[in-house]
Amino acid sequence: MAEITRVAAIGVNHWHALYDAAYLLMLKNMPDVEIVALQDDDESRARERVEKLAIADPAKAPKVYTDYRRMLDETRPDFVLALGKPTDMAATAHHLLDRGLPFVMEKPMGYNADEVRGIADKARAVKGFATVSLPYRFQPQTVMAQQLINEGRLGTLSHIHIRQMRPTSARYATWGAPWMLDPKIANGGCLRNLGPHGLDVFMLLTGSDATVTGAQFSNRALAQPVEDYAAVMLRAANGGNGSNGSNGVTGIVEVSNLHPNMSGLAEFCVSGDKGLFHVSGSVAKLITADGEEPVKLVSKGQGSLLVLREAITRWREGRPPFTSVDDCYRVVRLIDWAYALGGGLGVVQA
Numbered sequence: 001m002a003e004i005t006r007v008a009a010i011g012v013n014h015w016h017a018l019y020d021a022a023y024l025l026m027l028k029n030m031p032d033v034e035i036v037a038l039q040d041d042d043e044s045r046a047r048e049r050v051e052k053l054a055i056a057d058p059a060k061a062p063k064v065y066t067d068y069r070r071m072l073d074e075t076r077p078d079f080v081l082a083l084g085k086p087t088d089m090a091a092t093a094h095h096l097l098d099r100g101l102p103f104v105m106e107k108p109m110g111y112n113a114d115e116v117r118g119i120a121d122k123a124r125a126v127k128g129f130a131t132v133s134l135p136y137r138f139q140p141q142t143v144m145a146q147q148l149i150n151e152g153r154l155g156t157l158s159h160i161h162i163r164q165m166r167p168t169s170a171r172y173a174t175w176g177a178p179w180m181l182d183p184k185i186a187n188g189g190c191l192r193n194l195g196p197h198g199l200d201v202f203m204l205l206t207g208s209d210a211t212v213t214g215a216q217f218s219n220r221a222l223a224q225p226v227e228d229y230a231a232v233m234l235r236a237a238n239g240g241n242g243s244n245g246s247n248g249v250t251g252i253v254e255v256s257n258l259h260p261n262m263s264g265l266a267e268f269c270v271s272g273d274k275g276l277f278h279v280s281g282s283v284a285k286l287i288t289a290d291g292e293e294p295v296k297l298v299s300k301g302q303g304s305l306l307v308l309r310e311a312i313t314r315w316r317e318g319r320p321p322f323t324s325v326d327d328c329y330r331v332v333r334l335i336d337w338a339y340a341l342g343g344g345l346g347v348v349q350a
Contacts, residue, residue, distance in 0.1 A: 005312055008037040008077035010068045010092055011084020012049045015175035016106055021133065021304035023081055023106075028053055030308070034060070037075045039068040045176055068092065072099065079103065079312060086192070087185050090115040093130065093325075097122050102129035104311040107196045109325065111187050113333040120325040131311050131321035132328040135303025136197040137204060138310075141268045141279040144297060145205055148270070148277050148286065155274030160205060160251040162198035165265040166190070169224060169257040181224050188339060189226030190255045191217070195338075196331045198253035199232070203330060205270065206249045208236040212334055213250075215342030221258055229256040232338045 007027055009017065017024050027033050035053070040046040046064045055061040065071035072080075080103035082092050090110040096103045097119070109132055110116040123130040136142055148154050169189070172180035179185040186192060203210055214233035222228040236248035259265055268279040276287040277295070284295040300306060310322050 003032060003316070005033050005316070006036045006075070006078045007033055007081055008039070008068075008071055008075055008079075009035065009062075009081040009083065010039045010071075011082065011088060012038045012040045013042060013045050013085070013177055013179075014083035014106060015172060015177040015180075016304070017049050017083055018052055019171075019175045021106075021135070023083070023133075023304055023308065024049060024053055026302065026305040026308055027081065028055070030305075033312070035062045036077055037063040037065060037071050039065040039071045041066055048176070069095070072101065077101070079315065081308075082106070085179055085185050086111045086187055090119060093119045094122060097126055097128040097130060100126070100128065102311075102315045104131045104133060104307065106133050107328060108192060108332050108335070109328045110332065113329060113336045116325065116329045116332045120329045123325045129315045129321060130325050131314075131323050132325060133304065133307045134196060134200045134323050134327065134331070135307050136201050137323060138300065138303050138306040140297035140299050141284060142201050142204065144284065144295060145268070145270045145277055148275070149205060149272075153275050153286070153288075154270060154272030154277060157206065157249045157270070157272045159249060159269075159271050160202055161254070161267070161269040161271075162201060162251070163254040163265070163267040164194055164198060165256050165259040166194060167257065167259050167262045167264065169222060169226075169228060171262070181226055183225050186226060188335070189217075189219070189224065189230070190228060190257050191230035191232065191335055191338060192226075194255040194257075195230060195232065195253060195335055196328070198255065199234070199331045199334050200327065202234055202251045202253060203236075206236040206251075208238045208248065209330055210234045210251070210334060211237050212337040212341055215338035217339075217342050228258055230254070230338070230342075232334070232342075234334070 027035050038046045043066050080101050082103050082105040213235050216231050217227040218229040219227050231254045234251040270277045284297050285292050286295050
């Protein structure tokens with residue numbers, strides 16, 4: 001029989017507890033995981049999350065807490081899922097590292113890059129297992145792009161364009177997280193929330209840190225105090241794959257909360273001197289001088305499930321995280337940089 005990992009969740013007011021990433025539903029359906037407790041400052045929110053989990057045996061339903069310290073003392077979990085608000089994330093992460101508890105945390109892991117860097121420094125110092133959810137690393141278009149780059153089929157890389165449109169930000173209030181539209185809590189809008197995915201993939205594919213060369217923001221459509229559209233221009237800091245010095249791979253990461261229904265739109269383009277890899281939705285193709293060929297994308301499952309499975313497996317096996325806090329810091333640093341450069345809406349500057 002497989003070893004059971006007992007998991008507790010902190011800050012389940014975050015909509016990803018049950019929606020989009022739906023971490024709790026992913027954990028519920030993992031046969032070697034038991035959800036032992038949920039915490040939120042709002043007890044009614046935590047109880048609502050438990051009810052929606054619909055655990056068949058009431059005796060096995062997660063316990064509810066408003067104080068995560070007490071929850072950890074009393075339930076003694078093996079592993080922690082840390083969600084919550086950006087204003088609370090850094091304190092939670094430091095507490096878990098001080099306790100020696102392994103955890104996976106939702107991005108951005110802190111209010112700004114300085115907070116995330118502090119978590120990264122402590123994780124290295126105490127050799128703690130701390131990882132962050134950046135599931136685009138597992139998406140089939142990212143995996144295929146890495147393969148094409150490694151095989152040299154794109155040639156010298158020129159630029160990368162990653163575009164993501166999600167539904168209206170009104171969904172946050174519907175899903176129990178109205179604080180996402182409060183700049184004092186969220187410290188930004190769609191770039192802070194959606195931007196980490198594309199920024200992380202840009203650095204992953206180029207094998208390089210990045211610099212921000214331009215940014216623009218708008219809240220014209222939804223008129224919220226945080227932006228509903230953002231575009232960030234990037235350059236690979238050390239030249240990236242197949243280039244030299246300041247002539248690095250360039251990129252654009254574009255995000256918005258302006259898709260007119262509850263689905264979304266995703267576009268992905270990696271261009272080199274020999275080939276262009278283009279993905280729109282689930283349709284992928286490789287374009288070369290010889291023509292176009294369809295590319296089959298093979299998904300290994302929902303990104304959040306892959307993040308959770310990878311994190312728990314690596315912790316069990318004594319291996320380091322696939323995605324480190326340092327990776328998250330590099331992403332959040334770019335976000336702060338873009339807000340400072342483009343005059344981000346509703347952002348509390350450090």
